[in-house]
Amino acid sequence: MLIITNKKIYFPKKIFSLDVFLCETQILTLIEADMKLDYPRKVGMLIAVLITLSLNSFAQDLIARQAPIDKTFKKIDSLVLRKLIISESISSSLVSDLYPHWNNSHTKTFSSPIDIPEKYSIDLSDFSMPTASKHITSSFGPRKGRIHYGIDIKVYTGDTIVAAFGGKVRVVNSERRGYGKYIVIRHNNGLETLYAHLSKQLVNENQEVKAGEAIGLGGNTGRSTGSHLHFETRFLGVAINPAKIFDFRLQDIVADRYVFTKSKISTQKDSHSMRINIKENTYTAKAETNTNNNIVKSDSNNNNEDFNQYHMVKRGDNLTRIAKTKATSISQLCKLNGITAKTILQPGQILRYS
DSSP states (O other): OOEEOSSOEEOOSOOOOHHHHHHHHHHHHHHHHTTTSOHHHHHHHHHHHHHHHHHHHHHHHHHHHHHHHHHHHHHHHHHHHHHHHHHHHHHHHHHHHHOOOOOSSOSSOOSSOOOOOSEEEEEOSSOOOSOSOOOEEEOSEEETTEEEOSEEEEOOTTOEEEOSSSEEEEEEEEETTTTEEEEEEEETTSEEEEEEEESEEOOOTTOEEOTTOEEEEOBOOSSOSSSEEEEEEEETTEEEOGGGTEETTTTEESOSEEEEEOOOOOOOSOGGGOEEETTTTEEESOOEEETTTTEEEOOTTSOGGGSOOEEEOOTTOOHHHHHHHTTOOHHHHHHHHTOOTTOOOOTTOEEEOO
16 A cells, blocks of 8 residues: 655555556656645545546456457357358258259249148248238238239339248239239249249349348239239248238238148149148139139038138129128127228239138
């Protein structure tokens, strides 16, 4: 400790650091240069200098203690990075195993048969909603005597459309009487997504994209009666109801994982003779369709209870009339279709009633 008298200042012989030694010399020089300073001022100056030195030493101690922590975090970061790289390489190899073929022409079918697993868990965690729009204009399922293999989302021409998951662009093409300008992306999780009726395509075939990356602009090209996005989700060519993966009203995924389950596979040569088992998200043999009310009927080998039933809204229809005709309730119709009792129905709209 320091000993202060009226005339002299004594420092201890044991010096603990170079900073203190330098400070001793500076203080003595300062005192000799100005011996006229009064005693209180000398004491105040000494205290200020000592506080500065103590803070400097404390800061150095903190830096010294932080060094091993930084090294530890660097090791952790490198391990995490390596794990991510391995994870991505594994997912890419798994997708290659699922899809042995790569082409830039076929949207739904493949040149040779593909072995479809009985069950497959699809990771949805790294996702992005393809559009910020929450307005579904047409649902997945039967429509005008045909199967609507995706959902239609209201967008305006020029609205940005983004990739739902990370992956690689497989098809960038255009159909005047069909999809219009469209894009197909094969994702690292095993899914393929299709974006149709675009006004502009912003990506090229074989281009890698990330989830949320802009791939096109909304439009009204092809067979379309108004600006919208036709969005499909497929697994090994099998259509999956996008509403079972994405909740557009909440702008979120339904769950972190989706389990694809295969049931019976049609042996028909005509791929259009297959139809979707919407409840189980699988497909079975050819079935008849009643165009008057769009009830999908199964063949003799299947049970009608396994399939959802739909009604196409006609001019003059309302929820009360439909509920009465289909022996259900308004609340059930609202629940199944995500609407309210005040929703105005449009002719051609598809409603699920069971």
